[in-house]
Amino acid sequence: MGRRIGDNLVSSQFAQIGVHQELNQANQKIEELTTEIERLKASGNKSAEEKKVVELHSSLQSQGIQKIALSQIKPNPEQPRQTFSSESLLLLARSLESDGQQQPILLFAHRDKEYFLFDGERRWRAAQLLRWKIIDAVIIPQRDSASLEKPETLRRQALLVNHHRENLNPLDLAEALVKEIATREGISELEIPKLLNALMARLTRRNLVDELTTLVSMTKEKQEEKLQKLASEGVIKEQENQIVRCLLSFQLNPASIKANVFPSLKFSDDLKAAIRNDGLGGHHAKVIQQLNAESLDKSEKEALIIRQQLTKEVIEGKLSVAATRTRVASELAKHTQQEKPLMSTVTQKAIAVITGVKLNEMEKTELEAFEKALKEKLKEIRANFKK
Structure with a gap:
């Protein structure tokens, strides 16, 4: 194992005065702390992990804290976290x-x-914001300085630290994961969510979803065995396998990412901006996203105005997800009832079933069968028009 965070900080502090015994004790303590933190991260014991992180910070601060000019500091260009709401920054500044x-x-x-x-x-x-000139910092020794020239190294390091603290919203996490998988596996960013959707749909049809979700808690060796078995049985395809492996390397459940994280990539630009700048929650945005031009039977511009008004109401009123869901349903009902003729419940359900079909999750043979059924039904509809 290479030297760990803090080795050089401790060494430079003590080497000048030659207190070798204290140096060894300090290095040993940091070695033990970093090893324990890695073990706790793997086990998922977050409470114990946070205590050890505080202890490690304490060890580093007492020996390596420096005053660094703000002008000398640059943000990580591959930082997964892109959400810094003005309100939260102002509170922190205070x-x-x-x-x-x-x-x-x-x-x-x-x-x-x-x-x-x-x-x-x-x-x-x-x-x-406070116009400070300097800030307290700890410099982390970089074992391979060339790695800082590699965007993928910076992105993965930042994604790991944010994920371990659970402080990425679904949008930031989705975009960071897509970039990481695309860079690591050479898969198009646009294709990644589609491939995961197709895999989860296939597993659902075969009642094998649990086979994938249980992988998260397995050792890496057991994960490999299971993935190879699923691949040999034709359940999981090569690129899908690559995506799953990458997600598992961050201890992420592929089913949860498909259902709760990747959908945020389809949020409208105004909702993405509200998440990043105004603190709108990811789950709230998922509900408000229903207010689109098609569902409202409005132009894109009109739908945007309605969506922005409700978004402002949700943020300022600090509405819960449930309350937001109620407001969205009310808004949809108001506009659709005003401008659409009443239909029977049977007709409404039939339309809802057809429009709710997720074509991107179907196999080719299923798409062909679905197309054939729709064509036959369309013939019946045209025949009824002529009566």
């Missing part, structure tokens, strides 16, 4: 102003007098 900086940010030394942010971008942004 806290920094009144209580001071409680914890240093973590940086990678990049070039001469230049650093990349690894952890603490919110604190860095809030400090800029």
Whole structure:
């Protein structure tokens, strides 16, 4: 195992005065802490992990805290977290102003007098609002300085630290995962959600969803055995396998990502902006997304205005997801009842079934059969028009 975070910080502190015994003890403590943190992350014991992270921070701060000019710090260009609402930054800035900086940010030394942010971008942004010139930081020794030139290295490191803290919203997580999988496996970003949808639909038809979801808690060796078995049985295809492996490397459940994370990629631009700038929740956005031009029978411009008004109401009123769902249903009913003729319940259900079919989750043979059935039904409809 290579040297861990903090080795160089401790060494430079003690080497100058030659206190070798203290140096060894300090290095040993950091070695033990980082090993324990890795074990706790793997086991999912988040409470114990957070306590050890605090302890590690304490060890590093006492020996390596520095004052770094804000102008020398650059955000990680591959940072998965893109959501920094103005309200949350303002609140943090007030806290920094009144209580001071409680914890240093973590940086990678990049070039001469230049650093990349690894952890603490919110604190860095809030400090800029206060027009601070310097900020407390800990410099993380980089075992391979060339790795900072690789975007995929920065992205994966930042994705890991954010995922372990569970502080990425569904939109940021979805975009980061798609980039990571595309870079790692060479699959088109647009195809990744479609491939995962197709896999989950196939597993659902064969009652094999549990076969995939249980992989998350298995060891890497057991995961490989199971994936190879599913591949040999023709259940999972090559690119689908690659996507699942990447998700499992972050301890993510593919079924959950398909249902709760990747759908955010289809959010309208106004909802994405509301998530990132105004603090709109991902689940709220998923509900509001129903207010589209087609469902409202409006133009895109008219639908946008309705959606923005309701989004503002949800944010300012701090509505729950359930309350948002009720408001959206009310809005849909108001517009559809005004402008559409009443239909029988049977007709409404038939239309809902057809429009609700997810074609991108069907196999080719299923699409052909569905097309044939629709053509036959269309002939019947035309015949009835002539009566």
